[in-house]
Amino acid sequence: MKLKxxxxxxxxxxxxxxxxxxxxxKNVNLELDAGKILAILGxxxxxxxxxxxxxxxxxxxxxxxxxxxxxxxxxxxxxEFWEKVSxxxxxxxxxxxxTVFENVLLGRSGQIAFFGTxxxxxxxxxxxxxxxxxxxxxxxxRCNSLSGGEFQMVLIAKALVSDPELLILDEPESGLDFRNxxxxxxxxxxxxxxGISCIFNxxxxxxxLQKADCSLILGGEKPIFGDTAEVVNAENIEEVFGVRAxxxxxxxxxxxxxxxxxxxxxxxx
Amino acid sequence: xxxxxxxxxxxxxxxxxxxxxxxxxxxxxxxDVFKTFFGSKEISGxxxxxxxxxxxxxxxxxxxxxxxxxxAGCCFxxxxxxxxxxxxxxxxxxxxxxxAALGLLLGFNMIGVQLLSFxxxxxxxxxxxxxxxxxxxxPAVLVISGIMVGAxxxxxxxxxxxxxxxxxxxxxITYWLMGSLSxxxxxxxxxxxxxxxxxxxxxxxxxxxxxxxxxSEDELIASGTNVKLLRSLVVICATAMTxxxxxxxxxxxxxxxxxxxxxRLIWGQDNAKLIPASVSIxxxxxxxxxxxxxxxxxxxxxxxxxxxxxxAPFFISLLNSKRRVISL
Numbered sequence: 215m216k217l218k219x220x221x222x223x224x225x226x227x228x229x230x231x232x233x234x235x236x237x238x239x240k241n242v243n244l245e246l247d248a249g250k251i252l253a254i255l256g257x258x259x260x261x262x263x264x265x266x267x268x269x270x271x272x273x274x275x276x277x278x279x280x281x282x283x284x285x286x287x288x289x290x291x292x293x294e295f296w297e298k299v300s301x302x303x304x305x306x307x308x309x310x311x312x313t314v315f316e317n318v319l320l321g322r323s324g325q326i327a328f329f330g331t332x333x334x335x336x337x338x339x340x341x342x343x344x345x346x347x348x349x350x351x352x353x354x355x356r357c358n359s360l361s362g363g364e365f366q367m368v369l370i371a372k373a374l375v376s377d378p379e380l381l382i383l384d385e386p387e388s389g390l391d392f393r394n395x396x397x398x399x400x401x402x403x404x405x406x407x408x409g410i411s412c413i414f415n416x417x418x419x420x421x422x423l424q425k426a427d428c429s430l431i432l433g434g435e436k437p438i439f440g441d442t443a444e445v446v447n448a449e450n451i452e453e454v455f456g457v458r459a460x461x462x463x464x465x466x467x468x469x470x471x472x473x474x475x476x477x478x479x480x481x482x483x
Numbered sequence: 484x485x486x487x488x489x490x491x492x493x494x495x496x497x498x499x500x501x502x503x504x505x506x507x508x509x510x511x512x513x514x515d516v517f518k519t520f521f522g523s524k525e526i527s528g529x530x531x532x533x534x535x536x537x538x539x540x541x542x543x544x545x546x547x548x549x550x551x552x553x554x555a556g557c558c559f560x561x562x563x564x565x566x567x568x569x570x571x572x573x574x575x576x577x578x579x580x581x582x583a584a585l586g587l588l589l590g591f592n593m594i595g596v597q598l599l600s601f602x603x604x605x606x607x608x609x610x611x612x613x614x615x616x617x618x619x620x621x622p623a624v625l626v627i628s629g630i631m632v633g634a635x636x637x638x639x640x641x642x643x644x645x646x647x648x649x650x651x652x653x654x655x656i657t658y659w660l661m662g663s664l665s666x667x668x669x670x671x672x673x674x675x676x677x678x679x680x681x682x683x684x685x686x687x688x689x690x691x692x693x694x695x696x697x698x699s700e701d702e703l704i705a706s707g708t709n710v711k712l713l714r715s716l717v718v719i720c721a722t723a724m725t726x727x728x729x730x731x732x733x734x735x736x737x738x739x740x741x742x743x744x745x746x747r748l749i750w751g752q753d754n755a756k757l758i759p760a761s762v763s764i765x766x767x768x769x770x771x772x773x774x775x776x777x778x779x780x781x782x783x784x785x786x787x788x789x790x791x792x793x794x795a796p797f798f799i800s801l802l803n804s805k806r807r808v809i810s811l
Contacts (some may be wrong), residue, residue, distance in 0.1 A: 312694070
């Protein structure tokens, strides 16, 4: 599956007439091929989540168009769109009192008839995805008894159970501990091997450097899009976040690993 | 849900109804009840009239009202993702009560009262919906405007009572508002039952999909489901069932709150199990309580008094139970 955004802009409607519209983001262009990972970076309030919601049609674009396999998403039916795309929302407190299995099964709703109930194959798909993500041991636990990291994996399982081609994750590793962050990020690597594309919002430029093939940086003068190795650099970070940072590389087991260390706030921005 | 559970859930209200049809001030043996059903000549006219014209319609009404109220409660709890939602959350009971009180004030016959009550119940929910439509803030605003509309209609009920003739109309209105299944005839049932039965069928078919309503707004959109259609069907069915119940037997409280929670204790949160269970247990519960109401004393006790006396302590014990089914 190939995703493309052309000159996408968004401003909240309803600002007073005649006043200049305040754009949340303007003229975003990007392209994402099958099996690639895109990271979206930017300070708080730069419109990362808004961009995702526009991409998914939950907010109406002010101008521009998003396309999946060269078909504008605005011309796709809800059903057609959500057969290809799955969404993992920003995880807050796990309030759901469904069991893990019941919750994951909800992800199959696109495959189940409106007046129907889950069939055998839906239940098998849910079992399989729990197995694959290593959370089958929580199958019958209530979601509100899980930790943040465990619940995040349940949300990912729920999104994956419908066999999407593109997974959109809103800050999937926020609020998680060291180990759970790694589990979530590595899950995206596994999806990549299967040819599933991922888009994730993140507050950690380090995670973009380590996992994403390409990155979109919002919140600067203009949106910046390109290969992560090119666009996530010290200049862009300083321009957008107002933070002086160094990027270093180290060799571990023959692999180059990048890290970014913030030094001080520059006041530019 | 396992087949065995379904069989139990189908048998439970039927067996309860058969036991209850024998019980009452005039004891009738099960054998005589069966003979009456099959039109045996051995049965005296008194027994025949008691079974066929008094107890049977009343028990059918009890089954339908119990099923309808507890299912409506279950729907609204799912719709608002709130364990404290009841069939009355959107103001339907207030509207239906006002309709009935107004009908009694204007001297309508019982069918007229029933129709006006049903119509006003539906109208109240439309008001609630319209009052909340200005802002797109989801269910919370609906709850608040439901409380407002409910308050408005309860004031109108008081106004009707104030205007009513204290000798004849006021007692009739007061007694009606307390809720009772007495004096049920087949004509009353014929008017109200189809609404409840259709509501039960539609909600039963949606039993799994209603689970989606517990998700956040964005997740709900991402499920690819026709959210508007789902929400509308649930609200319309739950409202119509509640209005129909109230128009037939007045305000019977608590059933819509207690029964779904009782079922949650056993079957968990999954509506695919909760909905059939609520229908069955609600029906059996209502018939049992109503039989108690008409049997314990010579003068009949209004059924809502008993549901509250049974319901309040039960609900308190649920709140304090070790298995916290109600998370507040």
